Amino acid sequence: MCKKILVIDDDEDFLVTIKKFLTEYNPDWSVDIANSSYKGENLIRTNNYDTILLDIKMEGEDGVSLLEKFKIEIPTIPIIMVSGQSSITIAIDCIQKGALDYIEKPVDKNRLVISLTKALSLRQVLQDSKDYKDIISKELEIVGVSDSIKRIKELISAIAPTDIPVLITGESGTGKEIVAKAIHQLSKRKDNKMLALNCSAIADGLIDSELFGHEKGAFTGALSNKIGFIESANNSTIFLDEIGDMKLETQAKLLRAIENKEIFRVGSTKEIKVDVRFITATNKNLKDLIRQGKFREDLYHRIKGFEINLPPLRERKEDIPLLTKHFADLYARKNNIENLTIDESVYKYLQTLDWNGNVRELKHFVENLISLSSKDKVGIVDLLKMLEFNNKSNYKINNQSINFYKEMIKNIEKEFYLSVYTRNDMNIKKTAEELGIDRSNLYRKLKEYQII
Ligand SMILES: Nc1ncnc2c1ncn2[C@@H]1O[C@H](COP(=O)(O)OP(=O)(O)OP(=O)(O)O)[C@@H](O)[C@H]1O
Ligand SMILES: [Mg+2]
Incomplete structure (x- = not known):
């Protein structure tokens, strides 16, 4: 079966050489490359990798802090660190932080193949392990005996197979995200990864580019074309959290994306067709925001194909x-x-x-x-x-x-x-x-x- 490997390194020559070598060495290995930590993180969001080769010294976020982040976010993907520096202290530090291996540059190809093979078999063992499967499915389980939770579970089963946009409301920590995941898992889109974007966590100036992508040169800093979240979620589900914090201008674009099933990258007039299921969530009262002129009423009706309200725990x-x-x-x-x-x-x-x-x-x-x-x-x-x-x-x-x-x-x-x-x-x-x-x-x- 095809194994997916991601290589993150800011040295373009290295990326090209390694990709060519690995795909020729084993045609069952599919290799993606990212020339920055930012691009690497984006790819991880939208793909299920089996192992990651991670360079230590990169512009922007360095490999070691990325390793620490990945160990929390994607703990079951083995990571191999690659470094131009020969330093036993750094090597030990990486292993202690959870890296599987540490390889020095110039990379010895035999050593790399051995290390990758080890990483891929470890990944397989982890995925096959009953405990892993149990924990993953248990973590996604919606637990509760109250009438409201029982009703919510029934609703989820009923609406999951459709493409109706779902708005999930409820106070912070009531389970909005777990409900979104459950809907995706029970839908026909479940084999593709659900993408989640927290609208309030992104600076106002960047949200359009994150959601819709941009063309090279669209604004200062847009050095290359970028695929946005909605486009990446094609054939899957997108979960837009804290939708109440989205600025009005972006709301208008989102409305068009949902209504016409098409988006425009920032700086482009060419429409791109997308087939995406939208799930949104908020802990704010959108009707109040509409009255205050902060949320578009037409968008509200559009995202609220169906509303699931999660009651606070003190009421159940x-x-x-x-x-x-x-x-x-x-x-x-x-x-x-x-x-x-x-x-x-x-x-x-x-x-x-x-x-x-x-x-x-x-x-x-x-x-x-x-x-x-x-x-x-x-x-x-x-x-x-x-x-x-x-x-x-x-x-x-x-x-x-x-x-x-x-x-x-x-x-x-x-x-x-x-x-x-x-x-x-x-x-x-x-x-x-x-x-x-x-x-x-x-x-x-x-x-x-x-x-x-
Ligand atoms: N009914 C439930 N059964 C099992 N676990 C639950 C349930 N509700 C919530 N959880 C767990 O509680 C934690 C908080 O839930 P979640 O992140 O879905 O809340 P949220 O409403 O999205 O919060 P916020 O508004 O702060 O983003 C998660 O770890 C989630 O798995
Ligand atoms: Mg949440």
């Missing part, structure tokens, strides 16, 4: 235990923790909180809780430590949680008195001495907790 608290278990299982698998158990009271307590950062906040909380807990058991004491550790106001204590908290502390105190009292053969005098408290106080406590 019945989902909290299942989500907690889901995130705990995922974390345990990734970190090789076997037989993780979480005390029932932890689930109950988490369910009392409001989670204004929604599912994302709960996920991070659960992951931190497990990592701070002792071994494979998470109990109420770990939870208390965690709440102490964090600024409690982050977790929006409400009346319900305060009562629960008090109840928990009582239970812990009761356990404590009971164990010391039993250890001292139910002798009040000895127990009071060990605890360094007054006998009458101890007596009161034991009565209060119905120990005596």
